[in-house]
Structures are given as structure tokens and as C-alpha cells.
Amino acid sequence: xxxxxxxxxxxxxxxxxxxxxxxxxDADLVxxxxxxxxxxxxxxxxxxxxxxxxxxxxxxxxxTRNLLxxxxxxxxxxxxxEIGELALAGFDASNLFISDRAHLVMPYHVLLxxxxxxxxxxxxxxxxxxxxxPAYVDKVARRGIRVVDLMEPDAFRARLDATLVHVRRQVAAxxxxxxxxxxxxxxxxxxxxxxxxxxxxxxxxxxxRVHVVDGQVVVDEAxxxxxxxxxxxxxxxxxxxxxxxxxxxxxxxPIPGGASIGAGLPAVAIDQVLGVAKAYxxxxxxxxxxxxxxxxxxxxxxxxxMEYGTSTGRARRCxxxxxxxxxxxxxxxxxxxxxxxxxxxxDGFEAIRVGVAYRDPLDDREWGTVPASASVYxxxxxxxxxxxxxxxxxTACRTWEALxxxxxxxxxxxxxxxxxxISHISVGPERxxxxxx
Ligand code: IMP
Numbered sequence: 001x002x003x004x005x006x007x008x009x010x011x012x013x014x015x016x017x018x019x020x021x022x023x024x025x026d027a028d029l030v031x032x033x034x035x036x037x038x039x040x041x042x043x044x045x046x047x048x049x050x051x052x053x054x055x056x057x058x059x060x061x062x063x064t065r066n067l068l069x070x071x072x073x074x075x076x077x078x079x080x081x082e083i084g085e086l087a088l089a090g091f092d093a094s095n096l097f098i099s100d101r102a103h104l105v106m107p108y109h110v111l112l113x114x115x116x117x118x119x120x121x122x123x124x125x126x127x128x129x130x131x132x133x134p135a136y137v138d139k140v141a142r143r144g145i146r147v148v149d150l151m152e153p154d155a156f157r158a159r160l161d162a163t164l165v166h167v168r169r170q171v172a173a174x175x176x177x178x179x180x181x182x183x184x185x186x187x188x189x190x191x192x193x194x195x196x197x198x199x200x201x202x203x204x205x206x207x208x209r210v211h212v213v214d215g216q217v218v219v220d221e222a223x224x225x226x227x228x229x230x231x232x233x234x235x236x237x238x239x240x241x242x243x244x245x246x247x248x249x250x251x252x253x254p255i256p257g258g259a260s261i262g263a264g265l266p267a268v269a270i271d272q273v274l275g276v277a278k279a280y281x282x283x284x285x286x287x288x289x290x291x292x293x294x295x296x297x298x299x300x301x302x303x304x305x306m307e308y309g310t311s312t313g314r315a316r317r318c319x320x321x322x323x324x325x326x327x328x329x330x331x332x333x334x335x336x337x338x339x340x341x342x343x344x345x346x347d348g349f350e351a352i353r354v355g356v357a358y359r360d361p362l363d364d365r366e367w368g369t370v371p372a373s374a375s376v377y378x379x380x381x382x383x384x385x386x387x388x389x390x391x392x393x394x395t396a397c398r399t400w401e402a403l404x405x406x407x408x409x410x411x412x413x414x415x416x417x418x419x420x421x422i423s424h425i426s427v428g429p430e431r432x433x434x435x436x437x
Pocket of ligand 1: 011012013038039040125126127128129130131132133235239248249250251283284285286311
């Protein structure tokens, strides 16, 4: 291996963090290429149980350098908080690097994220309220503030003052559309207070300064030295800004095309793309989810899989594996192989269903792909194939042969439906609970 991208093949939360943590043993450089602290990676290792939001999962390997790429949006106080939590567990984060081209998430982005969701009412997107969307909007509108600006107090103040003129207009328009309350008023005052923002951000800058680099130089040196690089994706194809179920999407590109831009390396430098898919389906946030189960089975998946958001604590929506969504992702991402996570969560089921196609109840038409229209997608129903469960504990299995026959048959069927090999299977959160075929 030299450059491997680890990409979510579903709606996010597939277990990319634990896969990266596993692969990071062999990596010299791990790069996050998109998203912000809307992400949540749970990593369980010998040092404890960690919830990472911004910091790449390779941080626990002292030999591995970790870069927050230019495609990431960074909330400086949140990042300082995360570094502080690692310090409590004995990690000094000296192997963390931050691209000077990354954009900042500002307090008013968080406020606007919340106000815009209020304004959408019943049609809300279910964002993480971390200001991610508005931060990317400012980036594209060319009024964003970047890490490089944060390193220069005068440049930071000037850019902030200019941006706040626009932000205040935007906030006023949002406020006119929602029912104001005193709590909201104080939140608005706080999030648009130039002095308070400057003080908090410039203080965070002093902690972050030692980590800030020209990300492209770091990447280039690693490539020139033949180092092993892991590109750590955030979210999954179904939330991609271009390919996800619009508008129920995030504001960046989790697919490998986004990795090249957001990490700062040539697209042709990516040697291998590892897709990560959970053995069933979960999602947080709004939007169509054809195989969702609003019943005791869905509840059982949620409880056994401990499906609660790492960043927001929200209960995840759960359902059977959706082979159409994963195949869609395979086509867009070109996976070399797939890592299938949380197979053990299915241990107790007598029968297991797999969504192999969709059917439109209006005209009985069968769909083998994901439609562009969210309203069409909303009405599609899954066509299921039933497979026997194995009703045995797989958490102690360490080899392919050790898995029950029905579990192997399940994995083989998913492989057939995806059209690419399933190379890794996880049967628990610990680093050792990974079967490599
Ligand atoms: P945003 O990225 O906060 O704007 O949210 C956009 C959509 O992506 C919403 O449906 C969120 O629930 C979803 N989302 C954002 N981050 C995560 C994550 O880490 N895991 C799963 N879903 C996420």
C-alpha cells in the first residue's frame, strides 16, 4: 500500500474510525479530507474508549502523523477541547498537523445552522447544528476565514469585521422568519460579538499554532518518500453534496473525488479505496431511508448496535442492509474492496433481510439505483431477499473459517450484490475483533 482512501459506503457512521484505527498501525500519515466536528468516530483501543470529532483516528499511533486537510472545516475552540481531552488520556497530540488552508467554523455559522433549521420547520434537514453547512457556504461565497488568517491577528480581525457585515444581514433575515425568544436574542448577540469572537479564537490560535502547516508540503514529502498514507473519509456517499439524497446531504464530498481535493494530493496518487459498510443500515438526520424499520426489529438493531450518534447523541434510524445504496456507492467510489462492520450485531436474528432493489408503488416499476429526486426516493419501497440468521456469537471469531456458515453465506451474498470483495469483517469494537480475508 501507499495511498489508501477509507470511504463511507452508506449514510455515515459505518465504522470508518475503527477501520482507520486498525489500518493506522501501518500508516505514516492519516489525513482527514472533509467535514468538521459534525463527524463522530468512536475508537476503542488499549488506551480506552474515545469519541473523536475532528482529530483523525491515527492519533493513537505515536509514529503516525495526522493531518486535518484543507477540505476540513475547523472550529478552533472545539479542536482545542479535543486536544485537551486527549492530553487527559496521556496523548500530547504532537503528531497532529493542521492545514493552513482549512476554513474555520465561526460561532455565527453554528447560530445560522440552528436558525436555518428552525426556519425550515417540518422540512428541516436534521443537521448536526455544528455550523458545517454555513461554514462551507462562506467558503464557496469567498468570505470564509481560514486557518492561515487565524495565525495573523490583524488579518483575522479584518476578515472578521468584513464578514460580520454580511452575517448580521443574514441573521436579521433569519430572525424575521422565526419566532424570537430571549434565549435566541442572547445567542445572536454572543455569536456576532466581534470582540468576544476575536478573544476566543485568537486564544485558541495560540494552542493550535504549533500544529499548523502547509498541508500540501507535508503530503508531498510523504508521497516523495513513498510513505503509507491513509485518507480518512467523513460521512458516506448517501450524504455526499453531489451524490447524496439532496437536500438531505452534508456540504462536502465524502467520495474519493473529494479526498484528492480535500487532502491535497493528485487523484492518481490514490492506489486503493476501501469502502466501509455496516452489516445493516443506519442514518441520523432527515430524508428517505427505504429499509428503515420502525418496529421492534429496528429497535433491536439500535440497542444491540448501540446506535446513538457520537457527536449529537441522537438515536440513529436503523434498518436492514440496503444493497442498492451500497452498489450506488461502489459505482461512484470504485472500491478495491469493502470492510463490513458490526456483523456481530446480527448474531441473534433468526432471519435477516437484505434490500436488493426498490419498487415504486405508483407504477410498479423496479429501481436498481438511487433516484435524484428525494420525493421519488421517499415513496420507493424495498424489495427484500431473506437469508437465514446464524444465531451464534461471532464476537470471538478471528478467522473467516471460524464464522458460522450462515454468516459466511450472508457476507458472500452482500459481496455478490456489491460486485467487489469484502476484505475485512468486524465482529466487535476492539482492534483485535477484525477478520481479514
Ligand atoms: P451537517 O453535516 O451537520 O450539515 O448535516 C447534514 C446531514 O448529515 C444530516 O442528515 C446529519 O445528520 C448528517 N451527518 C452529519 N454528520 C454526521 C455523522 O458524523 N454521522 C452521521 N450523519 C451525519
